[in-house]
Amino acid sequence: MSAGAAARRLGVAVTTLRTWHQRYGLGPSRHEAGHHRRYSAEDMDRLQVMQRLTTQGVAPAEAAAWARNAPLGGPAPAPRDGGSPPAAASVVRGLVRAATRLDAPAMRDILCTAITERGVVSAWTDTMVPALVEIGDRYRVTQRFIEVEHLLSRTVTEVLATAQRAPGNPRILLAAADEEQHTLPLEALTAALGEAGVPSRFFGARMPSVALLDAIGRTGPAAVVLWSQRPATGTVDQLIRVRDVPHLPLVVAAAGPGWPSGDLPPGITRLTGLPEAVQLLAAI
Ligand code: B12
Structure with a gap:
């Protein structure tokens, strides 16, 4: 050539x-x-x-x-073959740089490699979360680079959607709280569960309470996880309504920084990280 x-x-x-x-x-x-x-x-x-x-x-x-x-x-050379992997920090730097120059193919490449080499949980925790936090902080300080945030989130969504899915009847229901548009952590959770062989049903962003209750009634899940990113969407009545459905799921979990930080209503489990969420839900 x-x-x-x-x-x-x-x-x-x-x-x-x-x-x-x-x-x-x-x-x-x-x-x-x-x-x-x-x-x-x-x-x-x-x-x-x-x-x-x-x-x-x-x-x-x-x-x-x-x-x-x-x-x-x-x-x-991949980390598992004995070669040393690129340091986590430099991978994050590469991802942030690719995001900043709006280079979706490079972002995809970095993210796919991270998932293939280290699995979804580590790729999310060590690569995607730090990059998202950095881009979010940059936006807060400058009120600029919204386009960077959009393209990075879009690419994270695309890459997580290509991760392996588990066959079978899903007994786990995942949804973002009413009016909540932040969904990436749940996309990571559904992908990580799939990788662990656990099927889940993910309803995406802004799930109205009434639709959530209908979905629970129609599918009888063993666990329901509601994500709230911002205090504005973390109203606990949504959780109480789920907890009080006729056939109570084994676990009703509140995940994300938007829920009140003190005690949650009785019967509600708080999830604080991806690895523990996968562990708990896979056990169910
Ligand atoms: C991507 C993004 C978006 C995307 C979301 C795309 C999508 N499909 O999710 C879009 C562009 C839609 C968006 C919109 C908005 N966003 Co936004 N967004 C972000 C960004 C950059 C990342 C969000 C994310 O995925 N966070 C997840 C991880 C990266 O962060 P984390 O939640 O803090 O992680 C901790 C825990 O949650 C836990 N954890 C992590 N992963 C997991 C997984 C599981 C399963 C569990 C249980 C726990 C867990 O561990 C972490 C460490 O403690 C954040 C910046 C940030 N720091 O989060 C802003 C951020 C959340 N957004 C913010 C804002 C203000 C908005 C808008 C209101 C902007 C606007 N004016 O329109 C809208 C909201 C609209 C709405 N109605 O919801 C603010 C929220 C401030 C606040 N506390 O209220 C942030 C913090 C940016 C900022 N610094 O100002 N956003």
């Missing part, structure tokens, strides 16, 4: 390829009489490793060292 074709295939500039060649020795290895050197399939594999790791925030020299040593045709 010529340098131009290789650059197009990878979605990088030809000058970037040249730099990777001159500085890090990741050049084309194939000779053809009368032609410039060409990138072979093995060269392309190395370049793909290089591109993926730099997108994730790994320093180019370190990424190149990995790329040069990658088994030919094989995947990039």
Whole structure:
């Protein structure tokens, strides 16, 4: 493959390829009489490793060292194979940078890799949450970058939706509180449950109380989880109405920072983190 074709295939500039060649020795290895050197399939594999790791925030020299040593045709060094994984902080930095330049393919790449290599719970907790918090803080301080927040959330949604789903009759019902538009933590929860082999039914954003009660009546779930992100949507009567349905689910859980921080009404369980939520619900 010529340098131009290789650059197009990878979605990088030809000058970037040249730099990777001159500085890090990741050049084309194939000779053809009368032609410039060409990138072979093995060269392309190395370049793909290089591109993926730099997108994730790994320093180019370190990424190149990995790329040069990658088994030919094989995947990039993964943490489980003994290679050291890119530090969590640098992956988050890479994600925030990709979000800031509105680069959805790079975000998708980082997030899919995180899920494949570390599973949904760790990808959510160590990569997605810190990036979302940083983007949220930036918005609070500057009142800008709403577009960044939207594209990042959209990409998180897309990637979590591709995670494995568990077959079977769902006994767990997940919904956002009435008027609550924040749903990503529940999207992570439904994906993490799926990965653990537990099916769940997720009703998305802004579930009106009356619809929630109808859904409970129609599906008889063993557990109901209601998410509130903001105090404005964390009114406890919603929880009390669920708790008082005729066939009481085993667990009625309030999740998210929007619920009152003191005691919740009797019979309501508070969930404070993704790992424990998965553990409790999988046990049910
Ligand atoms: C993405 C986002 C959006 C997206 C949501 C997309 C979606 N599908 O969810 C959109 C653009 C729709 C949005 C809208 C709004 N947003 Co918004 N948003 C965010 C952002 C950046 C991330 C939200 C998120 O997913 N948080 C989840 C994680 C990342 O954070 P966390 O909840 O604090 O996590 C802790 C716990 O909840 C727990 N946890 C984490 N994961 C899990 C999972 C489970 C299962 C459990 C049990 C626990 C748990 O552990 C964490 C550490 O303690 C936050 C910033 C932030 N810091 O959260 C703002 C933020 C929540 N939004 C905010 C605001 C103000 C709004 C709007 C009102 C803006 C507006 N003026 O329109 C609207 C709300 C509209 C509505 N009616 O709901 C404020 C809320 C302030 C407040 N406390 O009231 C925040 C904090 C931004 C800010 N710093 O000002 N938002």
